[in-house]
Amino acid sequence: MDIYERLIEDHGKQRGLAGGLAKTEGDSAERRRLFDAFKLEVESHAALEEQVFYAELMSHAEGQEQARHSIIEHDEASTLIEELLELDMASSGWLNKFNKLHHELEHHVEEEEKDVFRLARKLISDKRAREMAEEFDRLKKEAMAA
Ligand SMILES: [Fe+2]
Ligand SMILES: [Fe+2]
Numbered sequence: 001m002d003i004y005e006r007l008i009e010d011h012g013k014q015r016g017l018a019g020g021l022a023k024t025e026g027d028s029a030e031r032r033r034l035f036d037a038f039k040l041e042v043e044s045h046a047a048l049e050e051q052v053f054y055a056e057l058m059s060h061a062e063g064q065e066q067a068r069h070s071i072i073e074h075d076e077a078s079t080l081i082e083e084l085l086e087l088d089m090a091s092s093g094w095l096n097k098f099n100k101l102h103h104e105l106e107h108h109v110e111e112e113e114k115d116v117f118r119l120a121r122k123l124i125s126d127k128r129a130r131e132m133a134e135e136f137d138r139l140k141k142e143a144m145a146a
Helices: 003-022 029-058 061-086 092-123 126-145
Strands: none
Touching: 003 029, 003 092, 003 126, 029 061, 029 092, 029 126, 061 092
16 A cells, blocks of 8 residues: 555545535534544645645655645634534534535645646655555554544
């Protein structure tokens, strides 16, 4: 497994949780449970993606602009998550903001899987991409267990 496959695996989890959340209604136990799982998954994924993958991409001059762009989008997503925590889950405001986050995250992961990975494959060796998968996986397991 390389880092691209490993990140895509996480994106699948993220998509599943977001899709499940979009089907929940009101301030329900199910919405709370899924939102907690979604928040943990999205935040830990973004933090470790920056630490392991984007740090490597940044070390190549041609990767810096794309890496910065992605990190800005991570910050935007975490701002929306923090704002969601302040809203009543049963309100239309919560649902509107969640839908915006869902849409933006989908755009973000699609861009990663297409444009960012294509660029990274040119700049990062296959060997390094396999090492990064192991590193990411180890850190992610630690983060989820903590
Ligand atoms: Fe990302
Ligand atoms: Fe990602």
